[in-house]
Amino acid sequence: MLFSPIRVGQVMLESRTWVPAMVPWRATEDGFVTRHVLDWYSRFAEGRPGALVVEATGVRDIPSGPLLRIGHDRFIPGLREMVETVHRSSGGRTRFFIQIIDFLTVRRRPEKEKYFARFLSIEDRHRQKLFEATNDERWLVADETEIRSFLTSAPDEIHDRVLNENEQESLRFGYRERVTDTHLRNISELPEVLPEIFATAAGRAKEAGFDGVELHYAHAYTMASFLSATNTRTDGYGGSRENRVRLPLEVYRAVRNRVGNDYTVGVRFLGDEVITGGNRIEDAVWFGVELARAGFDFLSISKGGKFDDARQPKVGQAVYPYTGRSGFECMPPVTSDERGPFGRNIPLAAAIKRAVNEAGFLTPVVTSGGIGTFELAEQTLERGEADIIAMARGSLADPDWFLKVSSGRGDEVRRCNYTNYCEGLDQMHKQVTCKLWDRVNLDEPGITKSDDGKRRLIAPQWMREYETNEKD
Ligand SMILES: Cc1cc2nc3c(=O)[nH]c(=O)nc-3n(C[C@H](O)[C@H](O)[C@H](O)COP(=O)(O)O)c2cc1C
Ligand code: SF4
Secondary structure (H helix, E strand, O other): OOOOOEEEOOEEEOOOEEEOOOOOOOOOOOOOOOHHHHHHHHHHHHOOOOEEEEEEEEOOOOOOOOOOEOOOHHHHHHHHHHHHHHHHHOOOOOEEEEEEEOOOOEOOOOOHHHHHHHHOOOOHHHHHHHHHHHOOHHHHHOOHHHHHHHHHHOOHHHHHHHOOHHHHHHHHOOOEOOOOOOOOHHHHOHHHHHHHHHHHHHHHHHHHOOOEEEEEEOOOOHHHHHHOOOOOOOOOOOOOHHHHOHHHHHHHHHHHHHHOOOOEEEEEEEOOOOOOOOOOHHHHHHHHHHHHHHOOOOEEEEOOOOOOOOOOOOOOOOOOOOOOHHHHHHOOOOOOOOOOOOOOOHHHHHHHHHHHHHOOOOOOEEEOOOOOOHHHHHHHHHOOOOOEEEOOHHHHHOOOHHHHHHOOOHHHOOOOOOOOHHHHHHHOOOOOOOOOOOOOOOOOOOOOEOOOOOOEOOOOOOHHHHHHHHHO
């Protein structure tokens, strides 16, 4: 089944194999496609997965470091070159989608001195709390400089009593916007602006020649936060499930209107948010049916990956949503628990698929998370738990996995061991590579290396050997 074709919206996949979005940190500082980006996708395409999804690509025209962007027409030529490269490298056999994302502001954890000197805005409630914490009336009329200086050298217990929850978080983790910060204009107006921003971005994806677009409604980002049970907005876009799915559906309709019915539009969302008070599978099943009913062409299910339970970053670093329990569930490592990473998220996809099918929709469901062997992939399809198998780290470890297994040479696969070296690089915003091959044949002529010259950026070639054997 794994190597049998399947229709996804307007396109046919040659097989039910899929490389989901993975950020490799290879774009320019202002979001353009580079030679390294082209090489990265070309290498995956050589392995001929049924579908390959481009990393989360920003829908806005705002600085966001070396992450790909699609928020302006000037990005189209680079993206088009990417499409041409992938179609060429896969011999036209891999369908190429792009994941598009909106995210809110996340700042680095500040130095304590800087936070109290510059970032905290002092209000009368701080004076009142200081008085309550110290029993000293002078604080009720103290001037700002005095308060800032006291708080800078005060112990954590005083900060706990004087600062509100958001301020404590800004001090200890770095400032982070939430979809519930509706006192901020840019947040309250998200429902007005996002449909158009996503629609224009999707229009550009179509213009650049992608076979389809995947709306990123998963992990720690804006659209997932609207779907989340933690979304308590009171403007009709939070609270009940009906309200939480409202903007995600409005964004979908705007996208659909822009790209037309003859274009593939899918979605990635969470089968479980994992965090306390977040969505569970019951919510995800309900959303899955609504997203299918709206007309999405595929549902790609992920898990966790939230800021809410992330580890405290070091001073000067930003909080990373894959460091807490929800992060472990998103990219499960061998050390996660006794169950290990293998196929641990399949039950989520299975429950969503069952409900979607029972509601009368045949929308293909993509599952991911620790699926690294043919047996597990094939069993999952045979049992009807999903329609398509996504493999992120497995294909990073060996981009030729699909080609090797489909041609009966599975014993040549370089198997991912799920110890998350690649994820560690992502966390440090370093060019992502795999530890199983990034130090191999470093003196090979013509290879590209990481900025520090210590790692090769692309997995060694296997294709030439394969083609020679194919001719034989
Ligand atoms: C380096 C790295 C970057 C990732 N970037 C993205 C991303 O941009 N968008 C996304 O939806 N998932 C992203 N993921 C998550 C993967 O798509 C996938 O869901 C996860 O790794 C679990 O699948 P696996 O066990 O096959 O690796 C990333 C994973 C890794 C390892
Ligand atoms: S670095 Fe480790 S976890 Fe990542 S793809 Fe390679 S083997 Fe797998």
